[in-house]
Amino acid sequence: MLRTKMSNTHPGEIVFIDGNTGNIVSREDARQLPEALVFAETAGGKVPIVKVVAHTHGDRREIMEYGADGALLRTTMQRRDP
Secondary structure (H helix, E strand, O other): OOOOOOOOOOOOEEEEEEOOOOOEEEEEEHHHOOHHHHEEEEOOEEEEOOEEEEEEEOOEEEEEEEOOOOOEEEEEEEEOOO
16 A cells, blocks of 8 residues: 655655665755656656665665655666676
8 A cells, every 4th residue: 555645746855865874965956856856656646755765785776765754665776887
């Protein structure tokens, strides 16, 4: 069940966190970012992303995006070219 509420508006800020250290890397004004980074498409519609946590594991990076209620909205895996 999706707990996160759909919204076409954003609360204003997205916090980017280094998942390996827990440190805040930056706080960005959502109005200055592309819509694809500000909202996640879910079965219930668009949901604002308010927190992005990136973990690095060797040559891989896992990026997790969360809604205002703490629900995980989507995860992206990246791999560095050898």
